[in-house]
Amino acid sequence: MKFLFKPFRTLLIGCCLLAYGCQGTPEAIQSEGSIASWRLTVVIEPIDRSGMIYLALWDEASRKSFVSKDGYYRSGSMTTDGESETVFEFDDVPAGIYAVSIFVDTNQNSDMDRNALGLPLEPYGFSGNPALLLGPPPFDRASFRLDENRTITITPRG
Numbered sequence: 001m002k003f004l005f006k007p008f009r010t011l012l013i014g015c016c017l018l019a020y021g022c023q024g025t026p027e028a029i030q031s032e033g034s035i036a037s038w039r040l041t042v043v044i045e046p047i048d049r050s051g052m053i054y055l056a057l058w059d060e061a062s063r064k065s066f067v068s069k070d071g072y073y074r075s076g077s078m079t080t081d082g083e084s085e086t087v088f089e090f091d092d093v094p095a096g097i098y099a100v101s102i103f104v105d106t107n108q109n110s111d112m113d114r115n116a117l118g119l120p121l122e123p124y125g126f127s128g129n130p131a132l133l134l135g136p137p138p139f140d141r142a143s144f145r146l147d148e149n150r151t152i153t154i155t156p157r158g
Contacts, residue, residue: 040090041151042100047123050082051106057090058099063139067101080104099142100127102154123156132157 044053056072065071074093080086082104103112104123113121126142144152
């Protein structure tokens with residue numbers, strides 16, 4: 001009986017996922033023993049400069065490497081014309097504490113360019129739009145709780 005239950009449960013979950021996709025409901029699917037997942041929509045305000053926007057989604061496990069070149073939970077990129085807001089979505093994100101960092105690569109070299117003092121030469125931003133003093137904010141100042149579908153807005157600096 002145990003062997004029949006697992007395939008049946010898998011089939012039932014698959015049917016629920018298919019029904020979920022057809023209905024377009026924003027609720028998270030959560031079956032017994034699974035973790036609910038959500039959609040995080042990141043809106044980036046216009047910056048008056050075109051280029052490639054690089055986004056990094058940081059979770060609590062990656063908080064120690066926050067804003068380093070590696071160590072993020074998930075990432076993405078998309079082009080921007082700089083004249084309109086840009087929208088990016090992270091799908092199937094489990095509930096938890098997260099932060100988002102972005103930078104706009106205006107010269108298409110895939111790096112955040114900096115001046116001789118180490119200050120960014122290209123637009124950048126963080127979730128929560130925290131005030132910056134001497135460098136990037138700590139994870140805690142840019143973090144937010146994701147426990148439902150959510151939209152955040154980032155205002156790039158620079």
